[in-house]
Amino acid sequence: MDVIKNGRDFDVDEDSVPSIEESVEIPEHIPPSVVQRYYESRYATDVNNKPNQDYSVLIHSNNLCILSLAPTHALMGKTIDKIDFQVSGSTHRLTNMMTGKGKRGAQVVQAGSTLCIVHCSDGEEHKILSAVPGKLVEMNSKLAETPNIMLEKPDDLGFIAIILPQKQRFEKIKNGLLTKEQYKIRNCT
Amino acid sequence: MDQNVEEIQQKLLKFGCCRVCAVRHLTKPSTINVKTLIAASEQDHNEPKRLKNNPCIACLGLFQNPQYDNIINKIISYLKTSDYDSDTFNLAFNLPMCTIIRGHSIALYVSKLRISFNPTFPTAFVCAKDAWKLMAEDAIVKATGKRFDVHSPLLVTVGFHYNDTKDECDCLNAIIKLSNKNLQNILSQMDNKDFVSQYGEMPAITESTIEFKSVEARHESVYIAGRYNKWSRTLSQTPWIVDQERRLESSVEEIISEPLKKHALVDEFRFSSSGREDIDVRMLGRGRPFAIELVNPKRTKFSYEVMREIENEINIDPQVTVKHLQGINKSQLKELKSGEEFKIKVYEALCYVEGELPDLDKLNKCTPLEISQFTPIRVLHRRANMSRPRTIHSMKATATKVGIDNGCSFFNVIVSTQAGTYIKEFVHGDLGRTNPCLRTILGNNTVDILALDVLDIEIDWPTPVKY
Numbered sequence: 246m247d248v249i250k251n252g253r254d255f256d257v258d259e260d261s262v263p264s265i266e267e268s269v270e271i272p273e274h275i276p277p278s279v280v281q282r283y284y285e286s287r288y289a290t291d292v293n294n295k296p297n298q299d300y301s302v303l304i305h306s307n308n309l310c311i312l313s314l315a316p317t318h319a320l321m322g323k324t325i326d327k328i329d330f331q332v333s334g335s336t337h338r339l340t341n342m343m344t345g346k347g348k349r350g351a352q353v354v355q356a357g358s359t360l361c362i363v364h365c366s367d368g369e370e371h372k373i374l375s376a377v378p379g380k381l382v383e384m385n386s387k388l389a390e391t392p393n394i395m396l397e398k399p400d401d402l403g404f405i406a407i408i409l410p411q412k413q414r415f416e417k418i419k420n421g422l423l424t425k426e427q428y429k430i431r432n433c434t
Numbered sequence: 435m436d437q438n439v440e441e442i443q444q445k446l447l448k449f450g451c452c453r454v455c456a457v458r459h460l461t462k463p464s465t466i467n468v469k470t471l472i473a474a475s476e477q478d479h480n481e482p483k484r485l486k487n488n489p490c491i492a493c494l495g496l497f498q499n500p501q502y503d504n505i506i507n508k509i510i511s512y513l514k515t516s517d518y519d520s521d522t523f524n525l526a527f528n529l530p531m532c533t534i535i536r537g538h539s540i541a542l543y544v545s546k547l548r549i550s551f552n553p554t555f556p557t558a559f560v561c562a563k564d565a566w567k568l569m570a571e572d573a574i575v576k577a578t579g580k581r582f583d584v585h586s587p588l589l590v591t592v593g594f595h596y597n598d599t600k601d602e603c604d605c606l607n608a609i610i611k612l613s614n615k616n617l618q619n620i621l622s623q624m625d626n627k628d629f630v631s632q633y634g635e636m637p638a639i640t641e642s643t644i645e646f647k648s649v650e651a652r653h654e655s656v657y658i659a660g661r662y663n664k665w666s667r668t669l670s671q672t673p674w675i676v677d678q679e680r681r682l683e684s685s686v687e688e689i690i691s692e693p694l695k696k697h698a699l700v701d702e703f704r705f706s707s708s709g710r711e712d713i714d715v716r717m718l719g720r721g722r723p724f725a726i727e728l729v730n731p732k733r734t735k736f737s738y739e740v741m742r743e744i745e746n747e748i749n750i751d752p753q754v755t756v757k758h759l760q761g762i763n764k765s766q767l768k769e770l771k772s773g774e775e776f777k778i779k780v781y782e783a784l785c786y787v788e789g790e791l792p793d794l795d796k797l798n799k800c801t802p803l804e805i806s807q808f809t810p811i812r813v814l815h816r817r818a819n820m821s822r823p824r825t826i827h828s829m830k831a832t833a834t835k836v837g838i839d840n841g842c843s844f845f846n847v848i849v850s851t852q853a854g855t856y857i858k859e860f861v862h863g864d865l866g867r868t869n870p871c872l873r874t875i876l877g878n879n880t881v882d883i884l885a886l887d888v889l890d891i892e893i894d895w896p897t898p899v900k901y
């Protein structure tokens with residue numbers, strides 16, 4: 246390995262240090278994506294018993310849940326004109342103030358709570374519902390300016406929200422969601 | 435000697451003071467003379483019958499035998515058997531509250547007499563612990579070889595027991611709330627008449643004697659600094675424990691601290707460093723500056739050779755290499771922690787895209803670059819969620835080969851950034867929460883990172899050791 250890095254001569258004998266390419270195992274196929282590496286994919290369907298209220302829930306190993314539209318959500322295929330974050334007289338999802346690592350003061354949502362209201366170009370109005378209960382840690386503010394990323398890149402830039410379920414309820418909440426296989430089977434029948 | 439002083443001393447002796455207390459209560463702290471105190475003590479020891487069975491009403495026997503010699507011997511044997519290597523020591527006494535109150539009572543009595551004899555005479559007196567330390571110093575120094583020094587990092591604390599301290603303090607409860615802290619201040623702020631009406635003109639004669647209870651010592655923290663390399667991608671910096679369960683066998687902190695703990699004979703230490711790297715990130719180059727605070731160390735003298743020996747012991751572990759190990763003081767430790775935000779850190783990232791390589795020159799040309807980074811999702815459960823501006827000072831990207839064709843194109847980026855920038859997220863964007871990121875700059879949604887190394891922490895700290 247070249248000892249001179251960034252124009253600087255480090256005073257450590259790096260001849261014996263494997264280069265970065267030699268220091269990791271290179272996968273034989275395309276390496277797993279960020280979502281595949283860090284998240285477990287789950288689904289919630291017909292939330293609030295409404296047909297095609299289907300959501301993807303990416304569960305991080307630290308229990309945070311990334312909520313986005315599932316491929317079978319009623320909105321898929323439509324065009325969004327505008328998203329309204331004022332979900333009630335007093336609650337605006339983008340003015341969700343919290344403090345500290347405990348996220349004190351964060352808005353709390355239930356499974357089925359309205360996260361935002363989507364106005365489509367065809368005049369339809371859709372409530373976006375939370376698929377899991379917990380603290381609303383983050384609402385994706387990019388949706389305000391570029392609402393259609395919600396449909397185009399659901400599991401990436403277009404995620405809806407980050408929710409932190411209560412630790413004691415986490416396992417129960419997770420087990421109440423469909424696995425990727427269950428979701429696939431459901432869509433075949 | 436001043437006639438009036440002599441007269442008052444005689445009165446104190448009659449009330450039941452030992453000679454040392456009679457002398458010190460009439461001595462200004464600035465004119466104290468250890469020979470006078472020792473002479474007074476010897477005179478007392480030569481006529482033990484004078485006070486019969488009752489201890490001195492001021493010191494409760496602190497200056498009288500057998501307590502006096504017993505306490506000295508306990509301190510000496512403690513210092514001899516404990517492993518403290520300090521050349522000096524300082525003494526602290528935890529005296530029962532009632533001895534302070536007794537001293538105050540006698541001081542009030544003395545100053546009242548002095549006003550009638552000589553109103554301008556100062557009333558400050560030598561307190562019991564100062565007199566005791568002065569008198570005992572010589573014997574302890576001779577027996578232990580350690581010098582007495584009020585600035586010594588080694589503080590020996592002696593604890594005492596006295597049976598009736600509660601009863602003696604309780605009589606003041608009606609007019610004042612006593613506490614061990616600032617007791618002297620509390621007493622001096624009291625109205626003298628109130629004090630005398632509750633406590634009496636003089637301390638009561640007592641049967642019980644002050645007794646030695648404990649001796650313990652504490653050495654000020656010693657700080658050791660150095661720089662470490664981490665060669666492993668499966669080692670955390672600090673012990674990785676989730677729900678009280680260890681996830682990894684060891685950690686950089688433990689590998690470095692164990693030999694130090696052994697040499698310094700400490701039971702506690704605090705590890706700190708200029709930032710930290712993830713478990714799967716190597717720390718290359720000249721290493722990361724770190725410091726370890728050794729709490730209450732017994733051995734504190736590490737020669738150049740001993741430092742090298744400790745380094746060698748640490749470096750037996752192939753996962754970590756430590757260099758430039760040295761003692762530092764507390765203010766140098768502050769340097770490590772100050773201005774952390776603005777320090778520059780240099781990384782090398784092994785990145786890839788699916789398919790063809792994009793135009794890497796875009797990376798080289800876009801710096802300096804201001805980015806905004808939300809707290810990464812992977813740490814968001816234990817940190818506050820906020821967006822921070824970070825500066826990418828420079829980037830140098832080069833295509834590289836990895837020896838496998840897996841449908842991806844690989845490239846290395848050397849990134850020089852403001853401390854605190856999360857590099858993995860700067861590569862893949864963390865669901866768009868770090869912006870811009872390599873994905874947006876290269877206009878390719880498949881940009882990702884396979885491995886990360888820290889090449890340099892640009893801090894010249896601590897002073898390099900000559901090898």
Ligand SMILES: [Zn+2]
Pocket residue numbers: 451452453454455456490491492493494495496497
């Ligand atoms: Zn005395």
